[in-house]
Amino acid sequence: MNEKYFQDRIDAEKKIEPKDWMPDDYRKHLIRQISQHAHSEIIGMQPEGNWITRAPSLRAKMILLAKVQDEAGHGLYLYSACETLGISREKLVRQLHEGKAKYSSIFNYPTLSWADMGAVGWLVDGAAIVNQVSLQRTSYGPYSRGMVKICKEESFHQRQGYEIMAEMAKGTAEQKAMAQDALNRFWWPSIMMFGPQDSDSPRTGNAMKWKIKRQTNDALRQDFIDKTVGQAEVIGLTIPDPDLKWNEVRQSYDFGEMNWDEFWSVVNGNGPCNKQRLAHHKKAHDQGKWVRDAAKAYAKKQELVAN
Amino acid sequence: MSSLFTYTLRIADSSLILGQRMSEWCSNGPTLEEDIAMSNISLDMFGQANGFYQYAAQLDGTKSADELAFRRNEREFFNHQLVEQENRDFGTTMVRNFLHDVFNFLFYTELSKSKDETLSALASKSLKEVKYHLRHSSNWLVRLGDGTGESNTKVQDALKELWMYTGELFEMDNLDTELLNNGIAVDNSALKSEWDSIVNKTLVKAKLTRPEDAYMATGGKKGLHTEYLGFILSEMQFLQRAYPDAKW
Numbered sequence: 001m002n003e004k005y006f007q008d009r010i011d012a013e014k015k016i017e018p019k020d021w022m023p024d025d026y027r028k029h030l031i032r033q034i035s036q037h038a039h040s041e042i043i044g045m046q047p048e049g050n051w052i053t054r055a056p057s058l059r060a061k062m063i064l065l066a067k068v069q070d071e072a073g074h075g076l077y078l079y080s081a082c083e084t085l086g087i088s089r090e091k092l093v094r095q096l097h098e099g100k101a102k103y104s105s106i107f108n109y110p111t112l113s114w115a116d117m118g119a120v121g122w123l124v125d126g127a128a129i130v131n132q133v134s135l136q137r138t139s140y141g142p143y144s145r146g147m148v149k150i151c152k153e154e155s156f157h158q159r160q161g162y163e164i165m166a167e168m169a170k171g172t173a174e175q176k177a178m179a180q181d182a183l184n185r186f187w188w189p190s191i192m193m194f195g196p197q198d199s200d201s202p203r204t205g206n207a208m209k210w211k212i213k214r215q216t217n218d219a220l221r222q223d224f225i226d227k228t229v230g231q232a233e234v235i236g237l238t239i240p241d242p243d244l245k246w247n248e249v250r251q252s253y254d255f256g257e258m259n260w261d262e263f264w265s266v267v268n269g270n271g272p273c274n275k276q277r278l279a280h281h282k283k284a285h286d287q288g289k290w291v292r293d294a295a296k297a298y299a300k301k302q303e304l305v306a307n
Numbered sequence: 308m309s310s311l312f313t314y315t316l317r318i319a320d321s322s323l324i325l326g327q328r329m330s331e332w333c334s335n336g337p338t339l340e341e342d343i344a345m346s347n348i349s350l351d352m353f354g355q356a357n358g359f360y361q362y363a364a365q366l367d368g369t370k371s372a373d374e375l376a377f378r379r380n381e382r383e384f385f386n387h388q389l390v391e392q393e394n395r396d397f398g399t400t401m402v403r404n405f406l407h408d409v410f411n412f413l414f415y416t417e418l419s420k421s422k423d424e425t426l427s428a429l430a431s432k433s434l435k436e437v438k439y440h441l442r443h444s445s446n447w448l449v450r451l452g453d454g455t456g457e458s459n460t461k462v463q464d465a466l467k468e469l470w471m472y473t474g475e476l477f478e479m480d481n482l483d484t485e486l487l488n489n490g491i492a493v494d495n496s497a498l499k500s501e502w503d504s505i506v507n508k509t510l511v512k513a514k515l516t517r518p519e520d521a522y523m524a525t526g527g528k529k530g531l532h533t534e535y536l537g538f539i540l541s542e543m544q545f546l547q548r549a550y551p552d553a554k555w
Contacts, residue, residue, distance in 0.1 A: 053330060054542055056547055062353050065330055066346075068346065072334075076343070172552055280334070284334065288337025288397065292337055292338060293454070297455045
C-alpha cells in the first residue's frame, strides 16, 4: 500500500518530503548519493584552495576564494539535506574518513598551474552543472531545492573558469601553453565525472524509476560534450580527442574511447591525490577537535548559568 | 612619494597580509561553518586592501593596485608585524585577530572622520565589516578561554606570545603626525586607552590573564618585518614575478 502510494506520487511528479514514507532502498540510495555529493563539494575545496594564496591578482584572489567558499556552503546545504534522511553529519564525515563514502574522483587529480583554476571552473563545474540542472527535478524535496540554489552559483563559477581560460589562451605563449596543458589533463577526467557508461551502471534502474536520477550517465555526458566543444574552439584551444567529430545524423559529437581502467583505479583509491585529499580532511578535522570540544564545554556552562 | 600615499599603503598592507593569512585557513577550519566564516573575513580584508590600494594607485599615478600588492619587496611593505604572524592553530589565529580587530575598530571609527574624503569613505565601509570581525574573534576568545582546560592554556599561551606585537599598533612617526596635523590621519597613541579597556573586559570574560608589557616589537612602518613576511610574499607574488609580461 505504502509502496504504491509512494510510486504514484513519484509518477505524478510530486516531491517526497522527509516525513513521508519511503522504501528503505530509496532512503539508502539518497543517503549514498547526497553524501557523496556533499563530500565532493568539501573535498573539491582542496584542489582549488591549493591556488588561493598564489592567485595572481587581487581580483583573481577574491573570485577564487569566494568560489571555494561557495563550495563549502554547498557542502553545508547538502549535509543538511542528507540529515533530513535520519543520519548525522558526524556519521557522514566518519564514513568519508573510513573510506565507506566516496566523493567525485575528479578531485583526486592535482592542480598544477593557475590555468587549472580555469579548467576546473570551466570543465569540472561545467560538468557538475549539467548533472545538477537535471537533479533540480529529482524526486526528493530537500535535495531538489538544494540543487536549485546550488545551480545558480555554479553557473557563475563556470563562467569565471572559462574567463580564466580565455584570458590565458590569448595571453603570452607561456600562458597559452598552460591553458592547453590544463585542458589536456582535465578533459578526460571531466567527461568521466558522469560515471560509467549506462551498460555498466548497476544502480541506474531503480534511480530512474524513483526519479532520483532523471537522465542517464551517457545522456548527460553527451549533453556536456556538445556544449563544450564550441567553447574550446572560440578561445582557440584543442580538445585532446582525435576521434571527436560532429555527427550530422545524431546532431551530436562522436567522441573517443574513455580509459575506464584509469577511472576504476581512481575510484578505488589509486589516483594521484586520493591519499592526500583524505589525509588533509582528516588532519583539519582532528586538529579542530579541541576547538569543537571547547565550544561544547562553553555552551554547556552557559546552559547551566541560564538554568 | 607623498605622505598620503605612504599612509594609505600602510593601511592596505595590513589588510592584505591579514587577508592572506586568513585565506590559508580555507579547507582547514575546525568546522565547516568556521571555514566559511574565516573565508568571509579574508574576503573582507582583501576587499578593504583593494580599496586602499586603488586609492594609493590613484595618488601615485604610475602603479596599479595589483602592482602595489604583487611587485613590492619585503622592505617596501608597511603592515603591522602582528598580522604577518603565523596562524599556527585556531586559538592563536583568534587571539591575533582579536588584538588587531579591536585596534581596527577604533582606528576606522576615527579614520571615518578624516578630512580626506576617500579615506573617510573607505574607513566607514571597512568599519561595518570590522565590527563583525571583532564580534567573531571576541566570541571565540571567550569560548576558548572559558571552554576546556586545554583550550584555555592554548589561547593563554598564544596571548603571551603575540603580546609583543601590540605595541606597534599605537606608534606615531613623523608622517603620521604631519597628516594628523592636517586632519587626515588618526592619532594612534590616543586609541590605546580605549583598546586597553575593550581588551581587558574581554579577557576577564574569557578567564584569561593580560600579559605584562615587556619587550615590544617595532618596525612595520619602516618596512622592517619578522621572517614570516618574506615567505608570505614569495608565495603570494609568485605568478606576477615569474611571468612579468603576463596579464591575468
